[in-house]
Amino acid sequence: MILAFAGGVGGAKLAxxxxxxxxxxxxxxxxxxxxxxxxxxxxxxxxLDSVLYKLAGINDVERGWGIRDExxxxxxxxxxxxxxxxxxxxDKDLTTHIDRxxxxxxxxxxxxxxxxxxxxxxxxxxxxxxxxxxxxTIVDTKEGDFFFQNYFVxxxxxxxxxxxxxxGMEDAEPSPQFAKAMSNPxxxxxxxxxxxxxxxxxxxxxxxxxxxxxxxxxxPIVAVSPIIxxxxxxxxxxxxxxxxxxxxxxxxxAQHYGELIDGLVIDKxxxxxxxxxxxxxxxxxxxxxxxxxxxxxxxxxQETLKFATTLARKKV
Numbered sequence: 001m002i003l004a005f006a007g008g009v010g011g012a013k014l015a016x017x018x019x020x021x022x023x024x025x026x027x028x029x030x031x032x033x034x035x036x037x038x039x040x041x042x043x044x045x046x047x048l049d050s051v052l053y054k055l056a057g058i059n060d061v062e063r064g065w066g067i068r069d070e071x072x073x074x075x076x077x078x079x080x081x082x083x084x085x086x087x088x089x090x091d092k093d094l095t096t097h098i099d100r101x102x103x104x105x106x107x108x109x110x111x112x113x114x115x116x117x118x119x120x121x122x123x124x125x126x127x128x129x130x131x132x133x134x135x136x137t138i139v140d141t142k143e144g145d146f147f148f149q150n151y152f153v154x155x156x157x158x159x160x161x162x163x164x165x166x167x168g169m170e171d172a173e174p175s176p177q178f179a180k181a182m183s184n185p186x187x188x189x190x191x192x193x194x195x196x197x198x199x200x201x202x203x204x205x206x207x208x209x210x211x212x213x214x215x216x217x218x219x220p221i222v223a224v225s226p227i228i229x230x231x232x233x234x235x236x237x238x239x240x241x242x243x244x245x246x247x248x249x250x251x252x253x254a255q256h257y258g259e260l261i262d263g264l265v266i267d268k269x270x271x272x273x274x275x276x277x278x279x280x281x282x283x284x285x286x287x288x289x290x291x292x293x294x295x296x297x298x299x300x301x302q303e304t305l306k307f308a309t310t311l312a313r314k315k316v
């Protein structure tokens with residue numbers, strides 16, 4: 001069994017590649033929920049929905065988020081009456097948020113709701129929230145602290161990034177299926193998808209109990225770099241790294257994860273950094289990591305899994 005940590009567009013793409021490669025019984029995708037928030041009285045889970053829509057085959061490829069062939073009647077009407085329209089909700093997408101909000105209000109857990117949505121969309125692979133508790137990623141900037149969606153969407157990542165902290169994380173625990181996956185005797189590897197390390201992967205790592213479970217695991221942990229040729233494929237990861245004075249490269253990703261990971265998959269464009277990363281005690285695999293098609297996603301998944309079989313877990 002493989003456990004993947006995912007969030008954002010890059011995470012959804014590799015999660016899809018893993019799902020195309022592995023049977024449903026052999027994959028659990030633990031998804032960041034730190035950017036979940038209540039908007040217009042709807043409970044929005046951007047990363048869970050990105051992974052769900054991608055695996056369901058209904059994601060909007062051009063925008064990178066939401067559902068393809070979307071309509072925007074709700075948002076157009078909301079704008080006309082002066083409503084809060086900075087966060088776009090398509091008409092099809094809105095159905096997901098209405099169902100989720102109703103089920104959560106009725107007392108179901110986020111795990112239960114996510115499973116039900118997967119069934120609605122005929123997604124057989126397990127997509128699970130990192131926790132069933134309400135937590136929030138707060139982005140620290142030189143202009144103040146902002147909930148992630150305000151920083152990312154409303155402010156367009158313009159304030160200078162200095163770090164993150166979390167609201168409600170001290171009371172959280174891993175969701176049941178996530179916790180079960182981390183201790184599963186059939187677990188063979190943990191994969192950090194090419195998601196933003198600061199606001200997609202780190203929130204998962206900061207759920208109480210996760211770091212202890214990872215310290216105890218004897219399976220290799222492999223990350224796939226979201227940085228290619230000095231740039232993030234999508235999102236603010238490169239900007240954040242630069243503002244933290246980290247190298248905007250796979251070397252910076254390696255420095256951020258440090259001894260937590262046993263291996264790092266990097267793109268061919270960054271092959272010149274392989275030896276320097278290896279010198280830090282992290283295994284390196286060089287391949288094509290830019291995912292433009294479903295075939296690219298599957299190929300990267302297969303390359304990552306093969307690489308994981310060559311690694312032994314470091315004891316830290």
